[in-house]
Amino acid sequence: MNELFSHIAYLIRRHDCVILGGIGAFVAVREPAAFDMENHRVIPPRRSVAFNGAITHDDGLLSASISRRQGMSFEQAAATVSSAIADIRKRLDSDGAVYFPRIGTLHLGDENRVIFTPESPTSASVMLPSLQLRQHIPAPVISVEVEHQSASRSVAVVRVPLHRRMISSVASIAMLLILGFALSTPIDIGTAQTASLATPSFTAPQAVTIDPIPQPEGLELNLAIPNRPDAIIGMDIRPAINSVQTTADNGRYVMVVASLPCRSQAEAYITHDGNPSLRILEKGDKFRVYITSGTTQSEVSEQARAIADFESRYPGAWVCRR
Structure with a gap:
């Protein structure tokens, strides 16, 4: 009980x-x-x-x-x-x-x-x-009577009020009123329905490394990721940046093997893959890594099939229009 x-x-x-x-x-x-x-x-x-x-x-x-x-x-x-x-x-x-x-x-x-x-x-x-609060007693007034020889001004009265204690008391009352007003302000406590005092547990958020790829109309999007995708994040790619080539051909269609949100990740992907034929196509806010290009989709597909181990190495490759 x-x-x-x-x-x-x-x-x-x-x-x-x-x-x-x-x-x-x-x-x-x-x-x-x-x-x-x-x-x-x-x-x-x-x-x-x-x-x-x-x-x-x-x-x-x-x-x-x-x-x-x-x-x-x-x-x-x-x-x-x-x-x-x-x-x-x-x-x-x-x-x-x-x-x-x-x-x-x-x-x-x-x-x-x-x-x-x-x-x-x-x-x-x-x-x-x-x-x-301590009870406030008004300060006494000091009266001083001074006698003069002159008959017309025989008595002079000087009144000296003591203000220090009064000011201190008024300040104390004001502070207590402010404190009372602050305490009377309602506060919404989010955990009011719980009666337990146990310490809550927190879960660390998981980091997202690659944004989802938007799918164009009429085409199926796939992403070819190497066997160790975690090696892309945190890799030191500074020595290999100058060797990565950006697109310079004029083919209308390209065979894309990866689509990444920034150039540094695209360059890291090419460096990790090690294929010298890979190029970067910047399109909108995406950086797409492609391996062949051509004027038609069939031409691009034929070029890709002619590459050794293409289907096993890039199973999720897809044709994209520039």
């Missing part, structure tokens, strides 16, 4: 309603910050607790909290909550009252009606305590 009390005290600070199935619900009422002029207190924003005996349907909040905290299934947690609520009902019937630490006390009144007495705000309740 003590475990149930701690969960109720935890949840009532983060939710507006915590239900005890079959008995009633603790309801948190938000109150804004205020200043008590009579008792010289700044009262911060708080959530006072009330009890509504008409709300008896269990919404599963307590069971979910215990399930997360104890690492058990929801059904086992629900059975634990039902057993604890049954014990509370028995204590109400036998003792007439049940004390909930830091929340208040439930009493059994006339006609078995449950009455709630909240915890005093000055005690160690789940609510924020008020801030007591």
Whole structure:
């Protein structure tokens, strides 16, 4: 039962309603910050607790909290909550009252009606305590009477008010009012529905090395990647950059073996493949590596088939128009 009390005290600070199935619900009422002029207190924003005996349907909040905290299934947690609520009902019937630490006390009144007495705000309740200010006493006024020999100006009164303490007190009150206003501003906490304090786990994002290739109309796109595509990324290609040739022929069609998003990756592909016949065709935002070119598609296909080990080395090659 003590475990149930701690969960109720935890949840009532983060939710507006915590239900005890079959008995009633603790309801948190938000109150804004205020200043008590009579008792010289700044009262911060708080959530006072009330009890509504008409709300008896269990919404599963307590069971979910215990399930997360104890690492058990929801059904086992629900059975634990039902057993604890049954014990509370028995204590109400036998003792007439049940004390909930830091929340208040439930009493059994006339006609078995449950009455709630909240915890005093000055005690160690789940609510924020008020801030007591030192009482300000106005500074006295010093009167100095000076007698003169002249009859017309016999007495002179000098009044010297003491302002330092007054300024200090006013500054303290202003700071406390600002603090109360800041605390009264509502803050949306994204994890308010969770009662567990377990550390969340994070998964590192996976790096994407090659963008997807857009497919032209009427053609099937395939990408011929060497046996070790990971060797393209991170390869030191500086000595081989000058040896890579960009397209200089005028064939209308080319046999593309790879399409990459930047020139450096295309050059790295050619360097890793080691075929001196490979060329680069820059088209739009893609850099396509091709091996043959011609005026017609059939001519390009015939040239490609004439290359030894072409189909096994570049199984995903495709014809592209410039």
